[in-house]
Amino acid sequence: MIRFTDVSMQYGDGNEALRKINLYIEQGAMVYVTGRSGAGKSSLLRLIALIERHKRGQIIVNGQNLERVTGRRIPLFRRNIGFMFQDHRLLYDRTVFDNIALPLVIAGHRYQEIRKRVHAALDKVSLLNKEKVSPIALSGGEQQRVGIARAVVHRPALILADEPTGNLDPALSWDIMKLFEQFNQVGVTVLIASHDLDMIKKMNKSIITLREGKLLTHIGLTINE
Amino acid sequence: MIRFTDVSMQYGDGNEALRKINLYIEQGAMVYVTGRSGAGKSSLLRLIALIERHKRGQIIVNGQNLERVTGRRIPLFRRNIGFMFQDHRLLYDRTVFDNIALPLVIAGHRYQEIRKRVHAALDKVSLLNKEKVSPIALSGGEQQRVGIARAVVHRPALILADEPTGNLDPALSWDIMKLFEQFNQVGVTVLIASHDLDMIKKMNKSIITLREGKLLTHIGLTINE
Amino acid sequence: MNKRTTSQNNGLNLKRVFKVWLMQHAQACIYSIGQIFKSPVNSLLTTAVVGISLALPSGFYLLLDNCQRVAAGWDNSTQISLFLKLNIDEERALSLADEIRLFEGIASVDYISRDVALEEYRQKSGFGDAISALQENPLPSILLIHPRIRSLSSQDSEKLMQQLRALPEVDTAQFDRQWIQRLFAIIDIVQHVVIILSILLAIAVLLIVGNTIRLAIYNRRTEIEVNKLFGATEAFIQRPFLYSGLFHGIGGGLIAWCLLSLSLLMLKAPVLRLAELYSSDFSLHGLSYTGLLLLIATGASLGLVGSWVSVQRHIKAIEPN
Amino acid sequence: MNKRTTSQNNGLNLKRVFKVWLMQHAQACIYSIGQIFKSPVNSLLTTAVVGISLALPSGFYLLLDNCQRVAAGWDNSTQISLFLKLNIDEERALSLADEIRLFEGIASVDYISRDVALEEYRQKSGFGDAISALQENPLPSILLIHPRIRSLSSQDSEKLMQQLRALPEVDTAQFDRQWIQRLFAIIDIVQHVVIILSILLAIAVLLIVGNTIRLAIYNRRTEIEVNKLFGATEAFIQRPFLYSGLFHGIGGGLIAWCLLSLSLLMLKAPVLRLAELYSSDFSLHGLSYTGLLLLIATGASLGLVGSWVSVQRHIKAIEPN
Numbered sequence A, B: 001m002i003r004f005t006d007v008s009m010q011y012g013d014g015n016e017a018l019r020k021i022n023l024y025i026e027q028g029a030m031v032y033v034t035g036r037s038g039a040g041k042s043s044l045l046r047l048i049a050l051i052e053r054h055k056r057g058q059i060i061v062n063g064q065n066l067e068r069v070t071g072r073r074i075p076l077f078r079r080n081i082g083f084m085f086q087d088h089r090l091l092y093d094r095t096v097f098d099n100i101a102l103p104l105v106i107a108g109h110r111y112q113e114i115r116k117r118v119h120a121a122l123d124k125v126s127l128l129n130k131e132k133v134s135p136i137a138l139s140g141g142e143q144q145r146v147g148i149a150r151a152v153v154h155r156p157a158l159i160l161a162d163e164p165t166g167n168l169d170p171a172l173s174w175d176i177m178k179l180f181e182q183f184n185q186v187g188v189t190v191l192i193a194s195h196d197l198d199m200i201k202k203m204n205k206s207i208i209t210l211r212e213g214k215l216l217t218h219i220g221l222t223i224n225e
Numbered sequence C, D: 001m002n003k004r005t006t007s008q009n010n011g012l013n014l015k016r017v018f019k020v021w022l023m024q025h026a027q028a029c030i031y032s033i034g035q036i037f038k039s040p041v042n043s044l045l046t047t048a049v050v051g052i053s054l055a056l057p058s059g060f061y062l063l064l065d066n067c068q069r070v071a072a073g074w075d076n077s078t079q080i081s082l083f084l085k086l087n088i089d090e091e092r093a094l095s096l097a098d099e100i101r102l103f104e105g106i107a108s109v110d111y112i113s114r115d116v117a118l119e120e121y122r123q124k125s126g127f128g129d130a131i132s133a134l135q136e137n138p139l140p141s142i143l144l145i146h147p148r149i150r151s152l153s154s155q156d157s158e159k160l161m162q163q164l165r166a167l168p169e170v171d172t173a174q175f176d177r178q179w180i181q182r183l184f185a186i187i188d189i190v191q192h193v194v195i196i197l198s199i200l201l202a203i204a205v206l207l208i209v210g211n212t213i214r215l216a217i218y219n220r221r222t223e224i225e226v227n228k229l230f231g232a233t234e235a236f237i238q239r240p241f242l243y244s245g246l247f248h249g250i251g252g253g254l255i256a257w258c259l260l261s262l263s264l265l266m267l268k269a270p271v272l273r274l275a276e277l278y279s280s281d282f283s284l285h286g287l288s289y290t291g292l293l294l295l296i297a298t299g300a301s302l303g304l305v306g307s308w309v310s311v312q313r314h315i316k317a318i319e320p321n
């Protein structure tokens, strides 16, 4: 599903966020990315979603070489990804319903379909009663859950979640992780960046660890440079 | 320092976020506020910082009855508070330095003084090397630390921190908590909303627990209604 | 993922694509109308600015139009005075008039007898007593010739004058050329002014709409970023902005029309007074319905172009991070 | 907390407060200049719109000013024609002229003898032959009186006319009142137009600046919220916006001045041509330096007022949450 070959990545200011990453994630896998603050977890996810472009190396996502996905191909590529941001990125001038419906509206679904799917997603994050309010009227954790619902509502083939439980208490975090696991069980590939080591251990999934932009462990194996 | 007497609070849409809260926090105390997502932790902190106003009951902060602090008195009142937001609220069109300098600029300090204090604050959150970049070029955890630096740079008498470590790994979280403890040791009152129960226990400080807007435990005592 | 994409793509037959396209247009349209009504005062402000900027060049167009109408009246009133020799009698003069009527480019010919000319002169000049004291009428009889000016070029009129002067019965022929030259010089200036102003104001409309849309784009930066991240195409993102530019333009056109109507109303009285002084039946010509349509169309296209430019420049610049 | 606040407050003597105030003003000023140079194209666009809107009423003012100059020239050329009785000889006429010169409100008196009058008439009327054929000069001698119009009210001129008509030597006195009435009717219309336009455009400037500032405020919503949360006073938050409104206004004034100078340049040629036709030495009057200052001052105050209104309306509405 996802293959990185010697991928390095720099931000505009010369900041090298990732260095010579090699990794392989199978279709249908559920993988955690960990590492300290600033290690490059978000950068890794951003590369896959084409939010940033890599400078060197090769990334293959779902058989497509990302270097070739440019211009008009980017939107179609992204429609198969569900992205959940570290900073939520909800639109405060729309209701929770409209926020979650966004990926479906973009894909051009009809209203009945949208309604059905949004309600299903809201139900999964236990926010059905907040459907009509603006995200601004939600607590931090509730906003985070709205972000999660938006990332899964269009049933993407790949879910990328950046710190999905940073603002949630342990019990709720656990529920959300279980929700991701459910998606994973129906064949969706899930990649989660998180620093909640306790929970990651409990989930018992593959783990990728980064340190200062370098791969430290890959799916359980320690990498020696 | 802070006294709540039968405080209730409603959001505009009739959502009752806090119900009949009674609590007392001494000058120079360090207290954690916990509770599940949506329990009312942020609402409690917002009341103290006058971001929201309560409807019923009485709040005394530092000898001032908050009902009497209105209009032109609000800015002066807020200058003695350091607030750290759950969603960072950094200004992306300014450098990290300028972001942290904001409370000092507002208070009208001169440049030499500002520089000295901002550098001290940056040093405490280990971001001295990021001084000149925009917060947009920082990872989630780094942004959170900038938010913390901004909250403490003007040496307020009261620090309110809302989920200061939601995006930080355990080791860094611990450092930040120790930082708050240092401030506390020089007499600053510190109030932290957090759901990281493990760490809260390790810190061994007073704890206030909320559930659906009601006080569940107060500084170690279970409240029975 | 691959399979889904391709099967989905295959499933999208042309009809469905068109339906989705139409639906998304409707959504964008409704959405931008919603945005306008969400902050009605502010939308009205922007639209008012566009309206004022549109009203001005149209007002000048109207002004010029009215000037030209007046000038056209003057054109028709320009005439050639043919002073006949003193020994030509009435009968001869009338048959000469008939002859001249057959010339090319002549609208009408009027005969003024020597007596009538004297009477008119007496009244106009104010030399009442002096003229009454005259024993002999010193004035010749006159043929007033109205050329069909519209069809008469400067050369043609020169030819006509020569033809008339060559007539044996004619003493002198006068053509009020200087007056026409002055008139055209004035109209020239007015036209210069109107063109300068119209250009300035068309630029102003473009700038205003473009600027409004630019700031709207910056205000909705997060929205654009999030849309892009969930796979929205450029067209999808641009649509609401283009619609709102369009609506601002159309609204501006309507407001401009209202302003013009109001201004015309306010100008009616003084113009009437002036017309009375000139004992003319001139009245201000307002905007026709075609004019209204043209105004709205101009507003709409300027709004669309302004927002399009702005969208091209600024939406591209917003990339998610 | 309490102790700190009070001790700090006591420590703030008046001088320090003023110093801080001054420093914060300087900061806001520099900051808004920085904002302008950060997006120079966009700032220029807004300023250009303001400039155009300012240029138009000033242009009209100039137009009106020039019209009034022309009209003033015409005023001086209005005259009273005093037709003397036919039996008045040259000597009597000249002494009468001297008498009249002593009347109040008279600028000059010119004597035109019967012969001169006939000659002039012959040339102007084109009745060359006819008049040459006359045995007797039918025209009276004329005194052309130029009143000092500027100091002459309508009543005064009426009184003067009665005085002149009462003279025993005078046959009739003519005052070209109709021409003046027409002129004033035209100026009346122009003034109406200019007033309407100036009002419209002043509103436009206010709207444009207000709207720009409004959108700028919305763009900086987070900044305002954060500032308020860290204890910034309203004045502190408003300052940069007011400065940027001011700068837009001043810039607009300068641009307006450039536009006006350019337009004048473009109008110079056709106006000269027109003036030649009237064999007048009239030339367009441009903006004086006072005018430039006035323009900038107007721009500055409109910019300030526009941003002030916008700031009052919108900054209050932004409360942190």
Ligand SMILES: Nc1ncnc2c1ncn2[C@@H]1O[C@H](COP(=O)(O)OP(=O)(O)OP(=O)(O)O)[C@@H](O)[C@H]1O
Binding pocket: A011, A012, A013, A015, A016, A017, A035, A036, A037, A038, A039, A040, A041, A042, A043, A044, A086, A195, B136, B137, B138, B139, B140, B141, B142, B167, C321
């Ligand atoms: N837009 C950017 N421009 C420049 N540098 C950036 C940008 N975003 C991140 N960085 C830098 O790249 C490095 C990796 O950042 P990244 O966001 O990937 O970290 P992370 O592992 O997600 O950290 P966290 O857990 O704190 O979110 C950091 O040093 C950060 O300062």
Ligand SMILES: Nc1ncnc2c1ncn2[C@@H]1O[C@H](COP(=O)(O)OP(=O)(O)OP(=O)(O)O)[C@@H](O)[C@H]1O
Binding pocket: A136, A137, A138, A139, A140, A141, A142, A167, A168, B011, B012, B013, B015, B016, B017, B035, B036, B037, B038, B039, B040, B041, B042, B043, B044, B086, B195, D321
């Ligand atoms: N601005 C608002 N308007 C209306 N309701 C609000 C608003 N902010 C929060 N709420 C509601 O008030 C309740 C308490 O919210 P609060 O933000 O205090 O929770 P919290 O304890 O901070 O939760 P979290 O840990 O998820 O941040 C929630 O049910 C939330 O939906």
Ligand SMILES: [Mg+2]
Binding pocket: A041, A042, A043, A086, A162, B139, B140, B141
């Ligand atoms: Mg991150």
Ligand SMILES: [Mg+2]
Binding pocket: A139, A140, A141, B041, B042, B043, B086, B162
């Ligand atoms: Mg909260």
